[in-house]
Amino acid sequence: MTLFDAAFLAAALTLFLPRERRLWLVAAVPLLDCAWRLSSFSPSRIPVGALFAAVVSPPHAACGLMLAAASPRGWTEALGVAALFVVVGVLLLGVDARLERAPVPLPLRGAPIRLLACATLYFAFLPVTLS
Amino acid sequence: MQAPFLHSGATTRHLMQDVLLALAPTCLASVARHGSSALLLLVATGVSACLVNGLLTRRATPDGSVLITATVAALMLPAGGPWWLGVVAGAVAIVVGRWAFGGLGYNLFNPAALSRAWLMAIFPAEMFTWGPRFVDGVSQASPLFKPGPATAAPSLELLWGGWSCTLAEAAPWTVVLGGGYLVARRVADWRIPLTYLLTTATMAALLEPGARMAGHPSWVGTDPLRHVVVGGTLMGAFFLMTDPVTAPFTPLGRVLGTSLAATLAMLIRFHTHLPDGTALAVLVANASAPLLDRWALRLRAETGWRTRP
Numbered sequence: 429m430t431l432f433d434a435a436f437l438a439a440a441l442t443l444f445l446p447r448e449r450r451l452w453l454v455a456a457v458p459l460l461d462c463a464w465r466l467s468s469f470s471p472s473r474i475p476v477g478a479l480f481a482a483v484v485s486p487p488h489a490a491c492g493l494m495l496a497a498a499s500p501r502g503w504t505e506a507l508g509v510a511a512l513f514v515v516v517g518v519l520l521l522g523v524d525a526r527l528e529r530a531p532v533p534l535p536l537r538g539a540p541i542r543l544l545a546c547a548t549l550y551f552a553f554l555p556v557t558l559s
Numbered sequence: 560m561q562a563p564f565l566h567s568g569a570t571t572r573h574l575m576q577d578v579l580l581a582l583a584p585t586c587l588a589s590v591a592r593h594g595s596s597a598l599l600l601l602v603a604t605g606v607s608a609c610l611v612n613g614l615l616t617r618r619a620t621p622d623g624s625v626l627i628t629a630t631v632a633a634l635m636l637p638a639g640g641p642w643w644l645g646v647v648a649g650a651v652a653i654v655v656g657r658w659a660f661g662g663l664g665y666n667l668f669n670p671a672a673l674s675r676a677w678l679m680a681i682f683p684a685e686m687f688t689w690g691p692r693f694v695d696g697v698s699q700a701s702p703l704f705k706p707g708p709a710t711a712a713p714s715l716e717l718l719w720g721g722w723s724c725t726l727a728e729a730a731p732w733t734v735v736l737g738g739g740y741l742v743a744r745r746v747a748d749w750r751i752p753l754t755y756l757l758t759t760a761t762m763a764a765l766l767e768p769g770a771r772m773a774g775h776p777s778w779v780g781t782d783p784l785r786h787v788v789v790g791g792t793l794m795g796a797f798f799l800m801t802d803p804v805t806a807p808f809t810p811l812g813r814v815l816g817t818s819l820a821a822t823l824a825m826l827i828r829f830h831t832h833l834p835d836g837t838a839l840a841v842l843v844a845n846a847s848a849p850l851l852d853r854w855a856l857r858l859r860a861e862t863g864w865r866t867r868p
Binding site for chain 2: 518522526530532533541544545548551552
């Protein structure tokens with residue numbers, strides 16, 4: 429799983445979790461993980477960021493775990509993952525609000541159409557993030 | 560007489576007719592340039608879209624919007640591509656781009672841009688196989704082809720066309736002609752093409768250093784005007800971003816969304832392995848439309864600042 433995949437999956441997960449402001453605290457996970465890994469007192473690969481996410485916002489712990497799985501190797505990558513998570517997450521919230529008002533066909537209503545929108549955005553963002 | 564009784568006379572049917580009329584010169588030019596293969600792609604996409612739409616909506620006669628979607632989707636297919644690519648493009652545009660999201664008026668993403676993005680992901684070999692295979696003495700490989708032609712073509716020659724890339728690039732001036740017609744008829748908001756083209760030129764000037772361009776010949780990056788007339792820029796400015804359903808409905812939102820799309824398209828063009836990324840950039844801009852509209856409305860409520868409709 430690449431950094432991009434991890435950030436995107438975490439953002440997609442937000443569609444199925446409670447929408448609270450503290451959700452965005454989860455964006456700190458890659459930064460915390462990076463700081464922990466680079467610090468001299470890190471005896472093992474404890475996912476500090478994921479633990480932080482589970483403490484500050486238990487409903488969004490899954491997002492935190494997904495972002496921790498990204499394992500950025502430096503500050504640039506950590507910032508990139510955090511930024512991508514926030515940008516895609518905010519976009520998906522807007523998309524979801526519009527989907528709720530649309531007369532989506534019954535078989536696709538709910539999770540399937542959300543996943544379809546996510547997949548479309550994934551393809552759209554893939555080359556953008558390569559840049 | 561009060562507002563509910565005033566009617567400009569413009570109906571959805573008239574709007575559709577105007578858009579189809581605006582697309583006609585580009586279709587004719589692509590057939591004139593590429594011959595039967597372009598005609599086959601246009602017909603295959605149209606027939607596929609109409610059939611699929613008929614099956615899904617149980618209506619025998621398709622409305623104009625289906626034909627518009629199919630035509631725009633076909634014009635973004637590679638010249639000389641196989642006919643079945645048109646069939647898939649038409650079906651994806653209608654099924655995934657329109658029906659799945661609630662049908663006409665509710666689609667979140669521009670169906671033609673979505674169709675191209677999906678085809679790029681599923682059939683990359685077919686979507687990006689232009690160039691030597693189609694160089695026939697009349698058409699040349701697109702200047703955006705990586706690696707592209709070594710010698711620079713004058714900007715005006717680029718506008719005249721003859722590039723073997725997508726069908727719409729057969730004659731870019733016809734896209735300008737059709738787009739100008741839409742703007743003159745007020746079917747398209749003039750802010751959108753203007754912002755798109757200005758942002759593209761600005762980004763081309765800012766991103767100019769040749770060393771940062773991945774795979775392009777260096778001459779492509781030397782003139783912002785070239786970037787305005789090549790690739791999917793003109794189609795994006797006049798036919799993709801002006802879609803009233805997927806574009807933001809506030810003027811400020813439209814300007815911001817269009818700038819975002821043009822910026823992303825140029826970043827993709829300059830910094831990735833893809834020769835052009837207009838369709839992908841349009842999809843990201845479409846997804847940001849609800850957010851941009853919310854910001855624009857909040858700004859209007861808080862400051863009272865508003866633009867002319």
